[in-house]
Amino acid sequence: MKSFEEKTLSTEQIFTGKVVSLQVDEVELPNGKTSKREIIKHPGAVAVIALTGDNKIIMVEQYRKALEKNIVEIPAGKLEKGEKPEICAARELEEETGYACSSMEWLMSFYTSPGFADELIHLYIAKGLYKKENPASADEDEFVSLMEITVEEALELMEKQSIHDAKTVLAIQYLQLQEAMVGK
Incomplete structure (x- = not known):
């Protein structure tokens, strides 16, 4: 299976609440370019x-x-x-x-x-x-x-x-x- 892993370059914590938190990660894509990912963290x-x-x-x-x-x-x-x-x-x-x-x-x-x-x-x-x-x-x-x-x-x-x-x-x-x- 081909890997399309995105390497995290930086993380900015935007919000931390009672149930979820929001962060924006800058990532390096498999082709070498960069992009941003908005990620909700949840405890499960x-x-x-x-x-x-x-x-x-x-x-x-x-x-x-x-x-x-x-x-x-x-x-x-x-x-x-x-x-x-x-x-x-x-x-x-x-x-x-x-x-x-x-x-x-x-x-x-x-x-x-x-x-x-x-x-x-x-x-x-x-x-x-x-x-x-x-x-x-x-x-x-x-x-x-x-x-x-x-x-x-x-x-x-x-x-x-x-x-x-x-x-x-x-x-x-x-x-x-x-x-x-x-x-x-």
């Missing part, structure tokens, strides 16, 4: 496909300011510094849904927008769900409502663009593929 995140005993998916609906609309998503959240993804997945499941699980399995990890960001999401599937008596509360600036839906209902919500984010679309398509494989 987890997302959880939470399945009930009757194969319904626990989803959260929340307002996303960047989109200026509500969307329906699988539970997810940002990794805290030094936090293991499987610990974060259990924490986010509990905080966003009030559920815990007897089984949490890693499925895959994927970059969300590699053209300009280094965010890596670790996707898990949670089974054996049970309601926590005193669940950890959600972040104080997070407002969500819960839904339990089937894969078919999720596909309808994708068509209506109520489910409209990559991690949730990937999760639904994963479940759809699993159903198809079981049906064979």
Whole structure:
């Protein structure tokens, strides 16, 4: 495989926030010329496909300011510094849904927008769900409502663009593929 590595010549830190930071790198291209790259740095995140005993998916609906609309998503959240993804997945499941699980399995990890960001999401599937008596509360600036839906209902919500984010679309398509494989 041919290498198209870009050598970093300099980095200018533009912004450092609570969730992301922005830097501009000057790079040397494989042909010797230089260019600039605007890069969002993110600590990484987890997302959880939470399945009930009757194969319904626990989803959260929340307002996303960047989109200026509500969307329906699988539970997810940002990794805290030094936090293991499987610990974060259990924490986010509990905080966003009030559920815990007897089984949490890693499925895959994927970059969300590699053209300009280094965010890596670790996707898990949670089974054996049970309601926590005193669940950890959600972040104080997070407002969500819960839904339990089937894969078919999720596909309808994708068509209506109520489910409209990559991690949730990937999760639904994963479940759809699993159903198809079981049906064979």
